[in-house]
Amino acid sequence: MITYVVIFSILAVLLVASALYAVIQKDLLAAVISTGVVSLILSVFFYLMQAPDVALTEAAIGIALTTIIFVITIRNTSRNEDETVDNNLEKF
Amino acid sequence: MQNFEQYNSIITTGVYGSAIALILIGLYAVLIKKHLIKIVIGLSIIDAGVHLLFVAIGYIKGGTAPIFSPGNEDAVNKMVDPVPQALVLTAIVIGFAVTAVALSLVIRLYKHHNTARIDQIKSLKW
């Protein structure tokens, strides 16, 4: 049980930390990946709270598709938040 | 999960605290950040927080998922509330749709102005 709580607490801290990182980070690509991590931890949370349906949805939509459309947008705009240097994404 | 009681306050703080923290972090990004993509990221973090809260209010201590798999048909009394889960499903999909529209607007703004920063797009200053 104690392990459960420890793991849970670590996840909660990670969740908030990655959300913060997503907001602070100037490199938008890293920020978007970090948002994906938020979704990932969120889906673990949903699973722990006995909501497997929601966990699956969050995994498929939040982690995969939302991140992808963000990446596509960054590729079509700018990658750096300050736009001082125009270092666009390597076209993949 | 026998000792759940003992750690209940930790878990409560963990779930509610992180959900509220997500909402606040997202709000901060939307209000302070100047880059449009950052603003959309903020919106989706707010959404994530709200979804977490939504699932959290349906959770019941020691409950099981609301699925009647063979062998646990008698588990009705232990199941968590299925309604918030159903609502969150809807909310997640709607959130994705709104994010997609927002990002397409960002792309178009970038094409018009060659920048995605609010402070350089005149008509977006407010």
Add this chain to the structure above:
Amino acid sequence: MKKVLVLVLLVIVGYFLTDTFNLIPFGENRIGNPQDEQTVAGYYLNNTVEKTSVANTVTAIVVNYRGFDTLGEVTVLFLATTGLGSILFRRKEDEEEIERINKPSSSLMQTGSRVLFPLIALLGIYVFIHGHLTPGGGFQGGAIIATGFLLMLISYKNFKAGHTMLNWVESLAGITFVSIGLWGLLTGGTFLENVLPAGELNNLISGGVIPIIYIAVGFKVAAELTGVLDILLNIKPKK
């Protein structure tokens, strides 16, 4: 200055939310005893198996009890795709060189996605066919299939995701959903009423129209999400 104001606002909002959720204890049983049917949730838990033969209560709620919401939600996705098309629409004249920005990807990637795509699609279809029995369903399965299409879109420059097929799937799935609804209305019941026999619990073919609707939702969601990705990936890069 603005930062200070925003921080003050954040403190207020945070206080407000904490205060509110202090009054809503976490993990407390709010649905009462399901047998009493005091709350909506209790009613659902108590009656779903008996009345719809659906093992997954969430599916029963999403597709049957609150099926109208799901119809609206599918519509939101459909409208988002339509809106995306109108927002990112190109005129003929600036369409000279629409070329996907991708460099042709490596043959490893191409072979890999060709092998993976059927597997992903199969997984997605499995997820939404079993939506009434196990966790998962139309949205999840549809989204999984869309990620499969994403792989194909990225690795094959000229993979157009079969626009004709996409259109057909999108429209037919939507029409199926609404038609099942109207079927209920035509047979003298109500819109979206479960007109087929419920069948036996935990059989693949059970739950009346619920699995049919969820499969339609799955195809619809897959088609819409692929449509969104296709539109976004086809944007002409800036010079």
Add this chain to the structure above:
Amino acid sequence: MVISPVHYIAVPLLAAFTIPLLSKYIHKELARIVPGIVLLYSVFVSIVLMMQVSEVGVISEKIAGWSAPWGINLMFTPFSGFLASLMSVVGFLIWLYSYNFKKIEQSQSQKYHILQMMMVTGAIGIVLTGDIFNLFVFMEITAITAYSLTSFYRERDGAEAGFKYLLIGSFASVMILLAVMILYTQLGTLNMAEIAQNAHLIPTPLRATILVLFLVGFGIEAEMFPLNGWAPDAYSQSPGPIGAAFAGIVVKAGVYALIRVIFTLFDIHGAYDFLIYGGLITMIIAETAAVAQTNLKRMLAYSSIGQMGFVLIAFGIGTKTAIIGALFLMFNHAVIKSLLFMSGSYLTYNSLNKKISALAGLGKKLPIVSLLFGLGAFAIVGLPPFSGFWSKLYVLTAAADQNMLLLIMAILAVSIIEIIYYFRVVSTLYYGKQEDEEIKVQKPSINAMVSMLILGATIIVVGVYPDIITHFLNNAADMLLDKASYIQAVLTQNIN
């Protein structure tokens, strides 16, 4: 098949999903015609149901065979039915107007018409549904079409306006979602009638929280101050007919939701005062801002916000006369503002820029359109022979009954401001000096003309015989005030 409220939703959805196939494989033109047929069918459904409802009282329909609290239900009451009918009629006229609209490119017209039809459907859904989460879903349908339509034109600053609207709209949906969530934890139900019945069981702090969240969330859609930052941009950047749709349909749905929450869900008295003060501030600020506008559409947008403030005041007074006045105002605003936006959009289309001063002399070049614009301007400020007069009279009478002298003075003062800026436009139209003879005038197409003439005729007919509409308003006001019969109508569904 018996006509029932669900046709309002099911038929447009079926059409929306079918149109892509029809236009591709049968005929391209179907993409533009089918939405019109569907909206016309909605008008037909409205007529049939309005006739039924005046006999039965309330038409309540359950969805998916589950009665009231377990499933979702649609409520066609005299109040919601009146608004749904109004929306379907205005929606059809907007379709008629924008069929062949010059500025919408051929390749885009399919998307435009689908989005416009679904905007109307979403708004009707908001009005009819009896379930609070379902209301949220319909609000998102309306919102997402509104975002796309705001940024429909490529060449203008549409994307900025659309993004602004989306940002504010997202806040609204987060708040509504939070409110629904807290509500659900307290009552374990999402059905509005059951919520209304049990709302007094919620502890006071939580009830206040829910109410505030709902008011802010729906206040954004209803253009209430200070939550209306999106409105002027959205109105002025969107295509002309969509400006009319915002004024005639989307905002109406927002006001409906606000009123439903205050009158039916939470019958708290402080909320009425809140409506009066909120409405008063909104009205005064918006009307003052309208005077300062040089852009015609922005001026109309601010005027629209001001009118919505007036509607909120009227609801806030809360007596039966006031509610009749408020509903009459909503009717007038839908009809007159649509006419103003439609005719105004042809006027600006034929001027060099969107400035009011550029309209000089158009009165001679576009006589009928200018005449209709003038008619709308006279009607909305409330000059006697037109319909706008009666609604103002109702509200003023109600205010006088309640001895709200300051309120009456404020309303009259605002009316004078309105007169100033509308007459400025009309006088520019007719007496302004023409600067450029060269402009080739683009005459509106016949269908647009018909649509505007119908609206113009409505203004005059209702102005002369207000009784044809007050009958419906009377029933609607009764229904809104009679919370108990609403609850009863929903919760006794299970019996039949």
